[in-house]
Amino acid sequence: MKDYNFAHKLLAWYHENRRILPWRDTHDPYIIWISEIILQQTRVVQGYDYFLRFMNRFPDVDALAAASEDEVLKCWQGLGYYSRARNLHAAARQIVEWGGFPERYENIRQLKGVGDYTAAAIASFAFGLPHAVVDGNVYRVLSRYYGIEEPIDTGHGKKYFAAMAQELLPEGKEAADYNQAVMDFGAMQCVPKSPKCEDCPLVDGCAAFRDRKIQELPVKSRALTVTERYLHYMYIEVGGEVAVFRRESNDIWKGLYEPFLIETPAACAPENLLNDEKVPSFIRSDKVVMTYLCGGVRHQLTHRTLICDFYKVELADKPDDFGRRVCWVKKEELSNYAFPRLVVMLFEKFGLW
Incomplete structure (x- = not known):
């Protein structure tokens, strides 16, 4: 027509x-x-x-x-x-x-x-x-x-x-x-x-x-399904260097960097997180200084609501049992790396770069 x-x-x-x-x-x-x-x-x-x-x-x-x-x-x-x-x-x-x-x-x-x-x-x-x-x-x-x-x-x-x-x-x-x-x-x-x-x-x-x-109008036949994911980020610092990891799997943020991440199927209180099997043994050490910075930070993506807790972990020595490839980056050089917006907001909120 x-x-x-x-x-x-x-x-x-x-x-x-x-x-x-x-x-x-x-x-x-x-x-x-x-x-x-x-x-x-x-x-x-x-x-x-x-x-x-x-x-x-x-x-x-x-x-x-x-x-x-x-x-x-x-x-x-x-x-x-x-x-x-x-x-x-x-x-x-x-x-x-x-x-x-x-x-x-x-x-x-x-x-x-x-x-x-x-x-x-x-x-x-x-x-x-x-x-x-x-x-x-x-x-x-x-x-x-x-x-x-x-x-x-x-x-x-x-x-x-x-x-x-x-x-x-x-x-x-x-x-x-x-x-x-x-x-x-x-x-x-x-x-x-x-x-x-x-x-x-x-x-x-x-x-x-x-x-x-x-x-x-216009008409849509299907309502958008939004799922929740629970992220626990750990900002691990040793002598002015920070452990960051590149996301490689076919998931959100592929190719971007992030602090050490533990994802749980449901909300997990700080006092219970250390019992999760994904937490490396070195974080449970008495010598580790672990600070709970904030919790329940919500970040909306199209199909997902991310609910994030954020910790700072200070160590005397670099561990070697992360279970994945780690990059140690000087704190003042973190801004040279591409991070998800959620991570950038957390870094800025607590002056971590």
């Missing part, structure tokens, strides 16, 4: 209200790619400074490809979803190996970590190709305006909206502006809560406004 009135009003709104952003008004696929990956699960107001910092450190794909993973993760620190940074790094090396940034949607889609939305955005904004973008903003605008109750979190629903967005896409040079327009409109006007219906240029044709279903 082609709804020229819908597209015309959106484009008119966009030309008056478009956001001025450093990744706009460029056809450089590297710049567009970096911005899209940063903004996948980050609001523009949060991602703006991270984008500038990332581009300053890695101004082109060659610089990104040549960097170490630790360098990339450190620059990404605080953005979360660290698999995005690792995928960026791997994809940069793909691009260098291929001899340049791919210019067709199908080839862009083959880059590590690039899905349908990101490939469509790069193809549209960098190369002017007629591919519609579909993100959370697009789902919300289309479902509300056309009164669509198809769930957006099912395979069928995603295909339905993708096909609809493609049909609505104007032809020719307006396609890229239209893609930007519908995303900006969802981010600025048709927001999730309290949308600005009173001055909306689309309100006359909006089914959700007419039927009073604004807060019911």
Whole structure:
């Protein structure tokens, strides 16, 4: 279907209200790619400074490809979803190996970590190709305006909206502006809560406004399941050096560093923690000075609530029975390493770096 009135009003709104952003008004696929990956699960107001910092450190794909993973993760620190940074790094090396940034949607889609939305955005904004973008903003605008109750979190629903967005896409040079327009409109006007219906240029044709279903659309079929995890961090210091560990498993924060960690299946009081079999024997020694700094610190991730207790452990000598590879880092050099935001907050709260 082609709804020229819908597209015309959106484009008119966009030309008056478009956001001025450093990744706009460029056809450089590297710049567009970096911005899209940063903004996948980050609001523009949060991602703006991270984008500038990332581009300053890695101004082109060659610089990104040549960097170490630790360098990339450190620059990404605080953005979360660290698999995005690792995928960026791997994809940069793909691009260098291929001899340049791919210019067709199908080839862009083959880059590590690039899905349908990101490939469509790069193809549209960098190369002017007629591919519609579909993100959370697009789902919300289309479902509300056309009164669509198809769930957006099912395979069928995603295909339905993708096909609809493609049909609505104007032809020719307006396609890229239209893609930007519908995303900006969802981010600025048709927001999730309290949308600005009173001055909306689309309100006359909006089914959700007419039927009073604004807060019911878009529809999701499944509620988000959030699990709780109980973390006990031990800041172990010996003679001005601190024991840190790199997370290697396919879990949250892969590739980032953290203090010594014990995870328990449920909350565990400080007086009971030493009985846990995961606690190394040297921590139970009478010579150890162990201080309980804080407990019950809650840190929210998308699918998990982390509940953290934090201890400081002072030792006279470096132990050798951690059970995993340890890095001893001078306290003043801790800030050179990439830590999860939760750990950074704990370090800052107690002046530990």
